Amino acid sequence: MYVHTRGxxxxxxxxxxxxxxALYVWTLDSGIAAYELEGGDLITHQYAQVQARFSNAxxxxxxxxxxxxxxxxxxxxxxPIANPIQVLSLYSTFWALIALALLYxxxxxxxxxxxxxxxxxxxxxxxxxxxxxYAVTTEQYASAVAHTLAIVLVxxxxxxxxxxxxxxxxxxxxxxxAFLLGLALAHMVTVLVIGPPLAWFVWRVQPQIWKKWRxxxxxxxxxxxxxxxxxxxxxxxxxxxxxxxxxxxxNTLSWFLYFLSTPQGRSELTWTxxxxxxxxxxLIWKELxxxxxxxxxxxxxxxxxxxxxFFYGTLFLYFVLCYxxxxxxxxxxxxxxxxxxxxxxxxxxxxxxxxVGEYPRAVAQAVRGVLxxxxxxxxxxxxxxxxxxxxxxHRPIDTGLDPGWxxxxxxxxxxxxxxGVVEEKLALDYITTIWGYRNDVQAVTMDQAxxxxxxxxxxxxxxxxxAPLFFRELGKPVQVASxxxxxxxxxxxxxxxxxxxxxxxxLDIYFGNQVRLVGxxxxxxxxxxxxxxxxxxxxxxQALAPQRVDWSVSVxxxxxxxxxxxxxxxxxxxxxxxxxxxxxTSSWSTREIVRDDYPIPADPRLKFDGITVVLYRSLGEGxxxxxxxxxxxxRPPRPRTP
Numbered sequence: 001m002y003v004h005t006r007g008x009x010x011x012x013x014x015x016x017x018x019x020x021x022a023l024y025v026w027t028l029d030s031g032i033a034a035y036e037l038e039g040g041d042l043i044t045h046q047y048a049q050v051q052a053r054f055s056n057a058x059x060x061x062x063x064x065x066x067x068x069x070x071x072x073x074x075x076x077x078x079x080p081i082a083n084p085i086q087v088l089s090l091y092s093t094f095w096a097l098i099a100l101a102l103l104y105x106x107x108x109x110x111x112x113x114x115x116x117x118x119x120x121x122x123x124x125x126x127x128x129x130x131x132x133x134y135a136v137t138t139e140q141y142a143s144a145v146a147h148t149l150a151i152v153l154v155x156x157x158x159x160x161x162x163x164x165x166x167x168x169x170x171x172x173x174x175x176x177x178a179f180l181l182g183l184a185l186a187h188m189v190t191v192l193v194i195g196p197p198l199a200w201f202v203w204r205v206q207p208q209i210w211k212k213w214r215x216x217x218x219x220x221x222x223x224x225x226x227x228x229x230x231x232x233x234x235x236x237x238x239x240x241x242x243x244x245x246x247x248x249x250x251n252t253l254s255w256f257l258y259f260l261s262t263p264q265g266r267s268e269l270t271w272t273x274x275x276x277x278x279x280x281x282x283l284i285w286k287e288l289x290x291x292x293x294x295x296x297x298x299x300x301x302x303x304x305x306x307x308x309x310f311f312y313g314t315l316f317l318y319f320v321l322c323y324x325x326x327x328x329x330x331x332x333x334x335x336x337x338x339x340x341x342x343x344x345x346x347x348x349x350x351x352x353x354x355x356v357g358e359y360p361r362a363v364a365q366a367v368r369g370v371l372x373x374x375x376x377x378x379x380x381x382x383x384x385x386x387x388x389x390x391x392x393x394h395r396p397i398d399t400g401l402d403p404g405w406x407x408x409x410x411x412x413x414x415x416x417x418x419x420g421v422v423e424e425k426l427a428l429d430y431i432t433t434i435w436g437y438r439n440d441v442q443a444v445t446m447d448q449a450x451x452x453x454x455x456x457x458x459x460x461x462x463x464x465x466x467a468p469l470f471f472r473e474l475g476k477p478v479q480v481a482s483x484x485x486x487x488x489x490x491x492x493x494x495x496x497x498x499x500x501x502x503x504x505x506x507l508d509i510y511f512g513n514q515v516r517l518v519g520x521x522x523x524x525x526x527x528x529x530x531x532x533x534x535x536x537x538x539x540x541x542q543a544l545a546p547q548r549v550d551w552s553v554s555v556x557x558x559x560x561x562x563x564x565x566x567x568x569x570x571x572x573x574x575x576x577x578x579x580x581x582x583x584x585t586s587s588w589s590t591r592e593i594v595r596d597d598y599p600i601p602a603d604p605r606l607k608f609d610g611i612t613v614v615l616y617r618s619l620g621e622g623x624x625x626x627x628x629x630x631x632x633x634x635r636p637p638r639p640r641t642p
Contacts, residue, residue, distance in 0.1 A: 004115040012115040013104050013122075020100055020126045020135075021093070027391040029089040029137045031398025037426040045138045046088050050434045053243050054233040058260050061229035062186050063140050067091050083530070084435050088138045089392075096135030099146035100126055102153055103339050109156065110303065110343050111350040118346070120375040125342050127382045128287055130335055132390040141335050144188040148336035151180045151194055152343075159205050159306070171215060174202075175222050182223030186230065190333045193321060197313030204306045230260065273324075280326035281319070287331075288338060289378070296341035299348025311340050401435075402531050403465075404428040408438050409525040409533050410484025413459040416441050418487070419449045419470055420463040437528065446473055453478070453492060461487045464580045482579035482595045485536050497593040500540055507540075511615045511628030515551070515585065516542045518593060520611070524602065524637035534599035535637055537611065541578060541596055543588040550584040551615045551627055552576050555598040557608035558631065566606055573598040600636075608636060 004012070036042055041056065048055040049067030070091045071084075078087050100122055107118035125131060134141040158173035181198070184191040202209060209215070237244055237259070238252040249255035276282075285293045300311045318337040322330035349371060356367040404427025407418060418428060418441060428443035444452065449470070452460050462470045464486055471478070481497075483489040500506060504519035511517070519540040525533040537555060556572040557564050564571050577584040578596040588594055600608075611634050615627040 004113050006113075009108055009113055009115045009118070012119050013101065013108075016104060016119045016122050016126075017097055017101060019123065021097060023126070024093045024096065024132075024135050025090075027132070027136050027387075027393050028086050028093065029392035030083060030086050030394055032085060032400040032430070033395070033397040034400040034423060034426075037400045037423075037430060041139050042137060043430075045140065046085075046434055049088060049091065049138070050084075052236065053240065054236055054259075058189070059230065059233040060140060060187060061232045062183070062226065063143055065229070065232060070094070085138075088434075089136055092138055092140075092142050093135050095140075095143035095146050096126075096131065099131075099142055099149055099339075102146060102149035103342065106149060106153055106156070106339075106343055107346045110346045111353075114350060114353065116372060117349055117353065117375070120372065120379060121342055121346050121349075124292075124375065124379045124382055125339060127379065127386055127390075128338065129382075129386040129390055130287060130331065131338070132386055133392070134332075134335070136390065136392050139332075140188065141332050144191055145336050145339060147180070147183065147187060147191050148194060149339055151177065151191075151198065152340070154180060155198060155201060155310070156307070159201075162206050170206075174209070174215065175219055177202075178219035178223045179225065183226045185223075186226035190321070191336060193317045194314045194336075196317065197310045200313060201306055201310040204309075230256075233259070277326050280322060280330060283331055284334070288341065289382075292345055292378070293341060295348055296343075296345035298344070299346070299351075300340070300344035302347035302351050303344065311344065315340060401427045401431055404431045405529050405531045406486045406533060407461075407463055408441065409529045410487040410536070411526065412438075412441060412461050412483065412487060414440055416459045416461055417444045417449070417452050418442070418461045418463065419444055419446065419466055421466045421469070424463050424465065446470070450474070453490070456491065456493065460490055462490050463487060467580070467582065480579065480582040482538075482583070482597045485534070485597050485599050488580060488582060496589070497540075497595065498591070500593060504538070504540055507630075507632055509613075509628075509630035509632065510544075511630065514544055514547065514627065515615060516544055517613060517630055517632075518542045520632065520634075522600070522611075522634050522637065533602065535602050537598045537600050539578075539596040539598070539613065541588070541594045543585065543590055543592065543594075545590060547585040547588055549617060549627075550577055550586050551617055553578055553596065553598075554614040554616065555600075556612045556614070557600055557606070558610040558612050559607050560609065561631075563612070564606060564608055566601060566603060571601060571606065571608075573600070602637075608634070610634060 032043075044056050045060075045064075045067070047053060048060070048064045049071050052065070052068040054061065055064050067088070071087055074090070075084065075087050078090075082090070103125060104118055104122045107121055108115065111117045126135075131142065131145065154173055154177050158170055158177060161170035161173055177198075181192065181195055184195075234252065234256045237256055241252075244255050244259070247255070247258070249258065288296070297315075300315075301308045303311065315337055318334050322334050325333070353368060353371065356364045359367075400423075403420070403424040407420060407424060407428060408431065412418060418424075420428065420443060425443040425445075428441065431437050432439045432441055432443070449460065449462075452458060453474075461483055467488055470490075478490055478492060479494040481489040481494055500519045501521075504521050506519045507517050509517040517539060521536070521538040523536050523538070525536075539553075539555075552575060554572055554574045556570070575581060575596070575598070578594060580597075583594055583596070610631055613630045615629075616624050617627070619625055
C-alpha cells in the first residue's frame with residue numbers, strides 16, 4: 001500500500017523530524033568567531049534576544065520577543081549541557097523543525113499521503129545548505145520559510161473549504177490567511193512577495209469574495225494586529241537610547257518613524273540592472289541541484305492550474321526581487337521559494353508514481369524503487385556535500401571570546417572596569433551580557449577609563465595587550481601593578497602591598513642580599529572558564545634596599561631538579577622587567593611587596609615538581625650576570641580539558 005494511513009504518516013513524520021533534530025543538534029553553532037563579534041545579523045539577533053532589544057530595522061519584534069522568552073526560559077534548564085550560543089541557536093532549530101513539519105504536511109497533500117516520497121523530500125530539503133545553516137545559527141530565515149509554508153498550507157485548506165461549501169470554516173481560514181500576511185509586516189517583510197500571487201489565487205477560487213466588504217474589512221483589521229508588536233520597539237527604544245544606533249533625533253517618535261522606514265535595509269539593496277553575477281542565479285541550482293530545480297519547476301504545473309499559477313507567480317517575483325538585489329543578500333531572501341520547488345517536484349514524482357501503476361506490478365515496483373533510490377542518493381549527496389560547511393559546532397575559528405575569557409581568568413575584583421583592545425572589549429561585552437558571567441565587570445572606552453581613574457571609585461584594569469596604547473593616550477604618570485597573566489591594575493593611588501596575601505605560600509629566598517622572594521601562588525584558571533589557559537604562577541618580591549639595576553626574571557619549571565622540555569623546547573617564561581615590564585626593580589620601594597605573574601603550560605604531558613627563578617641582567621654580546629638563582633618545590637594543579 002502506497003497511500004499511507006493517517007497514523008502511519010504521523011509516525012513517519014515524527015521520525016523525519018527526530019532525524020532532523022538530531023542532525024541539527026549535532027551540528028549546532030557552539031562558538032563565535034572574532035569577525036562575527038564585529039557586527040552583522042547573527043550577533044545582532046543574539047544581543048536582541050538576550051536583552052529584549054529590537055533587532056536591526058524594522059526590529060523583528062515578534063521574532064525577538066519569542067527569542068527572549070525562549071532564551072530566558074530554557075537557559076537555566078539547558079545550562080548543564082548547552083552554552084548560551086547553543087541555546088540561542090536552538091531557537092532557529094525550533095523554527096526549522098516547524099518549517100519541516102509544515103513542508104511534510106504539504107508534501108503529504110501533494111502526494112496524496114505517500115509518506116515515502118514526503119519523508120524523503122523533507123529530509124532532502126532539510127540538508128540543503130542554506131536551510132541547514134540557518135537551522136543551526138541565530139538568524140531568522142528558517143522562520144521565514146515556516147511563515148511562507150504556513151501561508152501556503154492555510155491557502156490550500158481555505159481552497160478546500162470553499163470547494164466543499166464550508167462557509168464558516170472558509171471565513172475563519174480567510175481571516176487566518178490575512179493574519180499570516182499581516183504577520184510579515186512585523187517579521188520579514190520580503191515574505192509578502194507571496195502576496196500578489198496569493199491575491200490572484202483567492203480571486204480565482206472565490207471570485208465573489210471581493211464583494212464581501214465586511215469580511216474584507218475584518219481581514220484588514222486582523223492583518224493589522226501584528227503591527228501592535230511595534231509598541232515593543234518604541235518602548236525599548238525610549239528606555240535605551242544607546243541602542244538606536246548612529247544619528248540624532250529630537251525625540252523617540254522621530255527615531256521610531258525613521259527606524260521603521262528601514263533605511264538600513266534599503267541602503268543594502270543593490271537596485272541595479274545589468275548582467276548576472278558569479279553567484280546569481282548559479283547559486284540556485286548549486287543549492288538545489290539541476291535535477292531538483294528543473295523537475296521541480298516542471299512539476300509545479302501538476303499541482304493544478306490555480307496552485308500552479310500561484311506558485312509560478314511567487315517564484316517569478318522572487319526571481320525578479322533577487323535579480324534586482326543580486327549583489328546583496330538575495331541568497332537569504334530567496335530561501336522561502338525553495339520549498340515551493342520541492343512541492344512541485346513532489347507533484348511530478350507522484351504523477352509518475354501513479355502512472356506506472358497502470359503497468360504490471362513488477363514494472364511498477366521497479367520504477368518506484370528506482371525513484372526511492374534516486375531520492376536516497378540525492379539525500380546522501382546533499383548531506384555529504386553540505387555537512388562540512390553547514391556544521392557549525394566546535395569550529396577551529398570559534399576563538400572570538402578567548403580574549404575576554406583570558407582577562408576574566410585573572411579574576412578581576414568585583415565591579416571592575418577593564419580597558420582592552422577592540423577584540424578584548426567585544427569579547428568581554430559578549431561574555432558579561434550574553435553569557436552572564438561576571439556581569440559586574442565592564443569593558444570601557446578610553447574616555448570612560450579617564451573618568452574612572454579620576455574618580456577612583458572602582459577597580460580599574462588595563463590588559464597587557466592594550467597597555468602600550470593606553471599609557472600613550474593617557475599621557476600622565478600612573479601607578480601600575482601586575483594583576484594576573486593578562487591584566488594590570490592601574491590607578492593614581494594604588495594601595496601599597498605591605499603583607500603577603502593569605503592565599504600565597506610563604507618563601508624566604510634571597511637574591512644577592514638585595515631582593516627577597518617572599519611567596520608564590522600557583523593556580524589553575526577558574527573551572528567555569530571554558531577555554532584552555534596556562535597555570536598562573538604569581539611571585540611576590542620584596543626589595544631589601546633601593547635597586548640601581550633593573551633586573552630581568554626567568555622562570556623555569558623543573559622535574560626532580562632538572563629543567564623540563566615540551567616539544568623539544570625548554571619551558572621557560574621571561575620578563576625583561578617584573579610585572580609584565582611595568583615595574584622595573586629600580587622603581588621598587590624598600591620593603592614593598594611587588595606582584596609578578598608568569599604562565600606555566602597546563603599541558604598534561606608536562607611534569608614538574610619545582611620552580612627555578614633566575615634574577616639576571618644582560619651585559620650585551622651574549623653575556624649575562626645573575627643576581628641569584630632560587631628554587632622551590634610546588635604541587636601543580638590538575639590540568640583540565642574545557
